[in-house]
Amino acid sequence: EIQLVESGGGLVQPGGSLRLSCAASGFSIIGKCMAWFRQAPGKEREGVAGISVSSYTATTYADSVKGRFTVSKDNAKNILYLQMNSLKPEETAMYYCAADLWVGDALDPQQYNYWGQGTQVTVSS
Numbered sequence: 314e315i316q317l318v319e320s321g322g323g324l325v326q327p328g329g330s331l332r333l334s335c336a337a338s339g340f341s342i343i344g345k346c347m348a349w350f351r352q353a354p355g356k357e358r359e360g361v362a363g364i365s366v367s368s369y370t371a372t373t374y375a376d377s378v379k380g381r382f383t384v385s386k387d388n389a390k391n392i393l394y395l396q397m398n399s400l401k402p403e404e405t406a407m408y409y410c411a412a413d414l415w416v417g418d419a420l421d422p423q424q425y426n427y428w429g430q431g432t433q434v435t436v437s438s
Contacts, residue, residue: 314338314339315337315338315339315340315412315427316337316338316339316429317335317336317337317410317411317412317427317428317429318335318336318338318429318430319333319334319335319408319409319410319429319430319431319432320333320334320335320336320432321333321334321432322408322432322433322434322435323433323434323435324435324437325400325434325435325436326436326437326438327400327401327402327436327437327438328399328400329400329436330396330397330398330399330400331397331400331434332394332395332396332397333349333394333395333397333408333410333432333434334392334393334394335347335349335392335393335394335395335410335429336390336391336392337391337392337393337412338391340412341388341391342386342388342391342392342393342412343388345412345413345414346363346364346365346412346413346414346415346416346419346425347363347364347386347393347410347411347412348360348361348362348363348364348384348410348411348412348416348419348420348425349361349362349363349384349393349395349408349409349410349411350408350409350410350411350420350422351404351406351407351408351409351434352406352407352409352431353405353406353407356406358409358422359375359420359422360375360419360420360421360422361374361375361378361382361395361408361420362374362375362378362382362383362384362395362420363384363416363419363420364384364386364393364419365416365419372384373419373420375420378397381397381398381399381400382395382396382397382398383395383396384396393410393412395408395410397434400434400436401436402436402437403436404434404436405434405435405436405437406433406434407431407432407433407434408431408432408433408434409428409429409430409431410428410429411425411427411428411429412425412427413425413426413427
């Protein structure tokens with residue numbers, strides 16, 4: 314059974330940092346497309362950062378997080394990470410990881426079939 318389990322969320326002050334983890338089981342993340350999404354109450358799910366696999370492995374980020382967020386993965390541990398720095402209150406949301414064999418747009422939620430349950434990130438003083 315394919316499972317994705319997120320962790321690492323919590324309450325952080327504006328300007329603070331968090332590292333989210335997404336532990337995958339039932340499949341290897343090697344050669345898969347994976348991404349982080351977030352969804353705030355009343356808003357659509359939006360792509361934050363992704364790793365796509367085609368002829369090479371590339372990372373992609375939403376413009377709003379470039380320079381502050383870093384997506385990475387540990388193939389040996391089968392874990393996807395999201396390092397988030399300089400967090401802003403408007404980034405309070407449920408953060409989800411997603412995976413699929415191949416996607417055309419790494420930040421398009423419609424292209425992923427496998428999702429975790431999410432981890433809550435709250436940025437507040």
